[in-house]
Amino acid sequence: MNLFHLRYFVTLAKSQNYTRAARQLNITQPSLSNAIHGLEAELGLALFVRQGRNVVLTSEGREFSRIVDHSLTILDSGIEQLQHQNNEQTVIKLAALRTLSTRWVPGMVREFLQNSQQDVRFEFTNENGLSPQIIQGLRAKHYDICFCSKVDEQEDIAYFPIASQALVVITPTDHPLATRNQIELSETLAFDQVTFSKRSGLAPIIRQLFAECGGQPHSVYAIEEDEAVAGLVANGFGIAVVPNMPLLKTLPVKIIPLSFPTWQRIFYMATLKDHYQSPAAKDFIDFVHAHHADIRQ
Structure with missing residues (x-):
């Protein structure tokens, strides 16, 4: 059953006039007549009867109109929903x-x-x-x-x-190590440090690096996140070994590259x-x- 013919039928049922319906559909009147006659032949039913210059639905035509209206409403709603989904960001x-x-x-x-x-x-x-x-x-x-x-x-x-980040030592700007331009990790062992807590992925890495230097730092605070560690150092709570992240340049800390051992965070x-x-x-x-x-x- 031709979908266009069903839409032709609905338009004619509403206008009840072949000339007006053909104009609304932007097709010729003979094309509309042929479509309706083909639909009636396919169904084996008379859908319209003439009444002067107009047409009216038969009882079968009214029932078919109800079915087609309902079906096309569901179809059009589904198509609209799919198009909306397709056009969404x-x-x-x-x-x-x-x-x-x-x-x-x-x-x-x-x-x-x-x-x-x-x-x-x-x-x-x-x-x-x-x-x-x-x-x-x-x-x-x-x-x-x-x-x-x-x-x-x-x-x-x-x-x-x-991306990658090298590990650096950060100190408060007035710390004794703040004059250094580079430093070995072992030289930091004499000072209180803000370290990473066990939940941080950096904690075992930094512990291993300190182990290579022969000791572990005295931890005054153990923090999970890099930024929080840096914040405590900036406020004078100790020094720390952290990745060289952009945030450090905005804080009152001295950034000291590690000369040994070196390590990069990927x-x-x-x-x-x-x-x-x-x-x-x-x-x-x-x-x-x-x-x-x-x-x-």
């Missing part, structure tokens, strides 16, 4: 460590949007979690793409290196291998790959 859900979410991630998103032809919106998580929490959220499919440290080697997560883009990615999300992943292909583990 694609949403890409991101999660990132705070140290990456202040500059690196917003900068990458802005550059992608400036070069993308797709209608896409990025949704940033309000949670400022640590890498294990972020990866847990990724596995629960709360996010499409994450930017964090590598948590484990399980095969369900694809990690791609996107950040990754993490995606769930079996998670459906929209075309826009795939484009963003490819965009990050292309812009950071020179970062190596």
